[in-house]
Structures are given as C-alpha cells and as structure tokens.
Amino acid sequence: MECRKDENISECTCSATKCGNRGICCECVRHHREAGEIPGCFFPKWAELKHNRSIEYFVEVYSKTQKTL
C-alpha cells in the first residue's frame, strides 16, 4: 500500500507544521504510542493547540467538554 502523505497532510489538524511525522500517520501514531500519548488530530482544535498529548489530558478534555466538541 502506498503512503498517502500529501492527502494526509491536507487533512491533518495538528498544528506542529514542522514535524517530520506530519502526513505519515503510521509514524505519528507510533511516536506518540511509544511516548504513552495520543496524536494531536484526536484532540479538538482548542485543546490540540496546547500541545499536551498525554492520555490524561485527552480523557480530561473529553470528559469535561463533550457538549462543546
């Protein structure tokens, strides 16, 4: 299967535009999984901008703000 990097980049909601993993979703997921984190695109925009990719923050965001997502 061919990497769809260009298509992935056009849809990526991560604000870290200089990240080398941008558009290479398998590398992005691997990087954050190994760090015990979740990729930026899983967070709503306002939360993604804080660059806190921790699982704890993810749970906090989704447990407190479900109505505003």
Ligand code: SF4
């Ligand atoms: S979520 Fe992390 S690895 Fe993925 S593009 Fe953003 S900064 Fe890079």
